[in-house]
Amino acid sequence: MTNLIFKQLINGEWVDAANGGVWELINPATEEILMPLPFGDAADAEAAIDAAAHAFPDWSQKTAYARAEILMTAAAWIKARLDELGTVTTEECGKPFAQSRAEWQTAAALFEWYAEECKRTYGRIIPARKPGRRILVTHQPIGVVGTITAWNFPVYNAVRAWAAALAAGCTVVGRPSEFTPRTLMAAAQALHESGIPNGVINVINGDADSMGQAMLKDARLRKMHFTGSTRVGKLLMQGAAQTVTQLSLELGGNAPAIIFPDVNVEKTARTALEFKYRNAGQVCIAPQRFYVHSKVVEEFIDHAVRLTEGYKLGNGLEKTTGIGPLINARQRERVEAMVAGARQEGVEILTGGSRPEDLPKGYFYKPTVMTGIKEEAQIWNDEIFGPVLPITPFDDVEQVVQLANNTEYGLAAYLQTNDMNTAIYAYEHLEFGMVAINDWLPSTPEAPFGGVKQSGMDRECGAEGLESYLETKTVYIGDLSP
Numbered sequence: 325m326t327n328l329i330f331k332q333l334i335n336g337e338w339v340d341a342a343n344g345g346v347w348e349l350i351n352p353a354t355e356e357i358l359m360p361l362p363f364g365d366a367a368d369a370e371a372a373i374d375a376a377a378h379a380f381p382d383w384s385q386k387t388a389y390a391r392a393e394i395l396m397t398a399a400a401w402i403k404a405r406l407d408e409l410g411t412v413t414t415e416e417c418g419k420p421f422a423q424s425r426a427e428w429q430t431a432a433a434l435f436e437w438y439a440e441e442c443k444r445t446y447g448r449i450i451p452a453r454k455p456g457r458r459i460l461v462t463h464q465p466i467g468v469v470g471t472i473t474a475w476n477f478p479v480y481n482a483v484r485a486w487a488a489a490l491a492a493g494c495t496v497v498g499r500p501s502e503f504t505p506r507t508l509m510a511a512a513q514a515l516h517e518s519g520i521p522n523g524v525i526n527v528i529n530g531d532a533d534s535m536g537q538a539m540l541k542d543a544r545l546r547k548m549h550f551t552g553s554t555r556v557g558k559l560l561m562q563g564a565a566q567t568v569t570q571l572s573l574e575l576g577g578n579a580p581a582i583i584f585p586d587v588n589v590e591k592t593a594r595t596a597l598e599f600k601y602r603n604a605g606q607v608c609i610a611p612q613r614f615y616v617h618s619k620v621v622e623e624f625i626d627h628a629v630r631l632t633e634g635y636k637l638g639n640g641l642e643k644t645t646g647i648g649p650l651i652n653a654r655q656r657e658r659v660e661a662m663v664a665g666a667r668q669e670g671v672e673i674l675t676g677g678s679r680p681e682d683l684p685k686g687y688f689y690k691p692t693v694m695t696g697i698k699e700e701a702q703i704w705n706d707e708i709f710g711p712v713l714p715i716t717p718f719d720d721v722e723q724v725v726q727l728a729n730n731t732e733y734g735l736a737a738y739l740q741t742n743d744m745n746t747a748i749y750a751y752e753h754l755e756f757g758m759v760a761i762n763d764w765l766p767s768t769p770e771a772p773f774g775g776v777k778q779s780g781m782d783r784e785c786g787a788e789g790l791e792s793y794l795e796t797k798t799v800y801i802g803d804l805s806p
Contacts, residue, residue: 335375336522364530369538372526379523392439397518442491465493467546475501492793572782577735580728581611584741593627659710735775
């Protein structure tokens with residue numbers, strides 16, 4: 325067993341909060357206190373920014389190969405401890421252990437991919453219009469980067485930004501959600517024990533508002549990555565105007581899932597539910613609005629209800645658990661209120677729609693299937709972020725694409741069809757940053773991830789993710805003799 329350290333990491337030192345604050349971390353499956361953790365404020369954020377700013381000149385001048393070696397070592401550190409790390413994440417996040425373990429595998433893959441990609445940060449030479457002149461384009465790291473990330477994927481949300489930023493030559497100050505801080509502390513330990521210089525990676529835990537304001541007000545912090553709600557993303561955009569801080573925002577989603585009649589309906593329902601109920605539905609890219617063709621909608625509903633009733637709710641550390649708890653009582657109350665509102669609007673609840681009576685402890689909510697939803701319903705238009713699956717029929721491809729686009733969100737969209745013409749028409753007209761055709765996981769280290777409209781800006785992952793942490797510099801050289 326590794327001696328995991330659950331404290332803040334500032335300038336290479338594991339420290340408590342400067343103000344002595346403590347946060348009692350709760351296990352959402354049992355409502356028991358896992359342990360007390362440091363819970364600071366702006367003072368910790370300022371100390372971390374100081375450390376990152378001091379470390380930046382040296383780190384940014386290291387070769388891509390030197391930075392890559394540390395990232396590869398961190399990936400190996402993680403892969404050697406997947407079970408232990410997965411347990412830590414499940415205890416504080418609630419998701420089934422297999423999902424937590426897979427998330428840590430993705431974190432390792434992100435470190436590995438950017439360790440290789442940073443060696444290909446190429447510039448270019450532009451042919452000049454006149455002799456005796458040269459024009460060069462080069463790329464340099466932005467500087468200090470701040471990350472504020474959500475609890476639903478506590479290591480993936482952060483590491484997709486960390487891996488790219490560190491590979492580019494930036495230094496990082498990361499703040500996890502107070503509901504899942506140990507996971508990110510462990511990710512920082514992976515880098516720390518892999519030889520990353522002091523101050524290059526810093527993790528703080530504490531008051532979101534004061535720490536966020538400290539990041540936004542400090543001109544040395546040149547970019548902020550945020551994963552969370554659209555509401556908070558808009559507030560960050562306003563705050564970033566103070567210092568013209570660059571932003572990378574991965575905000576809310578309301579993904580349509582369009583299912584045509586030329587597919588294997590039972591297989592489609594099975595895989596759809598697997599990804600709908602992943603992490604109890606608390607996934608920004610979760611399929612939410614199910615548009616099922618009228619020719620197969622009744623068959624799809626029958627399979628969805630039967631399969632949903634076969635899921636076992638429970639502690640994510642139990643092997644038989646299919647769905648874990650929601651993150652906290654407030655999130656469960658939010659989902660309950662949305663379902664209650666849907667009932668009042670005449671929606672038919674086919675299964676679920678309540679707390680499980682056999683699990684009095686823990687923030688559990690039964691997976692729920694519903695039909696009869698009106699387009700103007702709140703549960704159709706707001707991000708649910710819970711294990712609720714609403715279904716409505718459609719008949720025409722042009723009509724359903726128009727309905728799918730009728731949202732302020734634009735993160736992910738899903739399409740199930742074996743007709744190439746239908747697939748091409750849909751992906752060309754769907755107004756979403758990612759479209760998955762006969763696939764339910766539009767996420768991988770080597771491809772760009774991000775949304776349009778009010779689902780965010782900028783891209784993480786892929787080559788675009790590395791470019792996001794680099795500034796482009798143009799160099800002109802003139803008066804050269806022949």
